[in-house]
Amino acid sequence: MRPRHWLAGAISLVMAATAFHAGAQSPAAPGDPLAGSTPREFEEFRLGLDDFREIEEPGEGLGPLFNGTGCASCHNVPAIGGGSPMTELRVGGRHADGSFREVGGTTLFQLFSIPNHRCQAVIPAEATVIARRTSVPLFGAGLIEAIADETLLALEDPFDRDRDGISGRAAIVTDVASGQRRVGRFGWKAQIATLLTFAGDAYTNEMGITNDLFPDEPHGGISPAQMRECDLVKDPEDLVDPRTGKRAIDNFEAFMKFLAPPARGTITAEARIGEQVFADVGCASCHTPALMTGANRSASLNRQTVALFSDLLLHDVGTGDGIVQGAAQPDEIRTPALWGLRFRRTLMHDGGSASLDDAILRHGGEAAGVIERFRTTTAPLRRALRAFLDSL
Numbered sequence: 001m002r003p004r005h006w007l008a009g010a011i012s013l014v015m016a017a018t019a020f021h022a023g024a025q026s027p028a029a030p031g032d033p034l035a036g037s038t039p040r041e042f043e044e045f046r047l048g049l050d051d052f053r054e055i056e057e058p059g060e061g062l063g064p065l066f067n068g069t070g071c072a073s074c075h076n077v078p079a080i081g082g083g084s085p086m087t088e089l090r091v092g093g094r095h096a097d098g099s100f101r102e103v104g105g106t107t108l109f110q111l112f113s114i115p116n117h118r119c120q121a122v123i124p125a126e127a128t129v130i131a132r133r134t135s136v137p138l139f140g141a142g143l144i145e146a147i148a149d150e151t152l153l154a155l156e157d158p159f160d161r162d163r164d165g166i167s168g169r170a171a172i173v174t175d176v177a178s179g180q181r182r183v184g185r186f187g188w189k190a191q192i193a194t195l196l197t198f199a200g201d202a203y204t205n206e207m208g209i210t211n212d213l214f215p216d217e218p219h220g221g222i223s224p225a226q227m228r229e230c231d232l233v234k235d236p237e238d239l240v241d242p243r244t245g246k247r248a249i250d251n252f253e254a255f256m257k258f259l260a261p262p263a264r265g266t267i268t269a270e271a272r273i274g275e276q277v278f279a280d281v282g283c284a285s286c287h288t289p290a291l292m293t294g295a296n297r298s299a300s301l302n303r304q305t306v307a308l309f310s311d312l313l314l315h316d317v318g319t320g321d322g323i324v325q326g327a328a329q330p331d332e333i334r335t336p337a338l339w340g341l342r343f344r345r346t347l348m349h350d351g352g353s354a355s356l357d358d359a360i361l362r363h364g365g366e367a368a369g370v371i372e373r374f375r376t377t378t379a380p381l382r383r384a385l386r387a388f389l390d391s392l
Contacts, residue, residue, distance in 0.1 A: 027263035031079030036300040048255025061209040061237030064119040064230035065110035074135040078343045087132035100324040106220040119230035121221030131321035134351040140261025146301040148294035149183040166285045168313030171327040190334035191326030199252035211238035262340035274388025282370035309338035318364025341392040
């Protein structure tokens, strides 16, 4: 984390704060801070944004294995903090009984390396499961974090007691930042429960910059000797800034916490019909239209409606990537939030769908009944459903 010129940073902060508060009543544009943020929260957001946009260098700890040179490398569509069509590579193998196993002690194999590719990761020959995952948009992440575990646990129906074919379950994980057992909600496998853990995990695994939470360098596909040769900076590399008392991962956490969710697009009469179709065919069984946050010290996060269109639970809807991670089994995947859907260039966890219809029709498993109802829906109602999704 590079030092900043304090005067330039202060001027930037004052100008941004003036612009934000002047338009605080307008719907949030992608990349805006949460409405109702206090001046202190806004300052934390802006400092976090500065670090989020920073390009890391090998001398600062980047690598030796990495997927991007900064957070914004993979979170930039349609604004900083969004998603990206870029993908990371997940790899595994299978035991004789067909069950999943890691190869080389990890599932993540980074795409790039330093220096001069002497430490480029090589996928082991025994790898038989290859999966790609796109970057998940971070808009509204603080609101998602503020949803109480109990709220998500109440949505579970692992044995399909209501006989609707849907049997989602909460991913119970150990949060690295707190050491507590929590309900996971971030990542395609709901493998992470809090934003600080998310920040620490990404800084190490996506950029190779170690920190207090994740002090070990990613090692997939390279030998210990290669690691000794190519790891240029003593670990951990993300140290406390003596001027602020914060690590970079603390700043990343603040940026994500106070990053506003995307506002709804134009809601036409056809889109309103489509929203009813969405409910009637059963999409809302997993893509829950809204949840509530719990009590929170921040007014901008306290008991707020979160219109994310997700239950944040694990489901087997025929789109799993074959990887075991956290509490998720190979065929399970976390219900993605649909807010901001209109900004996404590629769809589904692997970016393999270019149209709404293709993404919908890839569903199966628990969603088999939903897809059958979708197939038999009239063409005008299917157009209305697309209009609704295009308004998110």
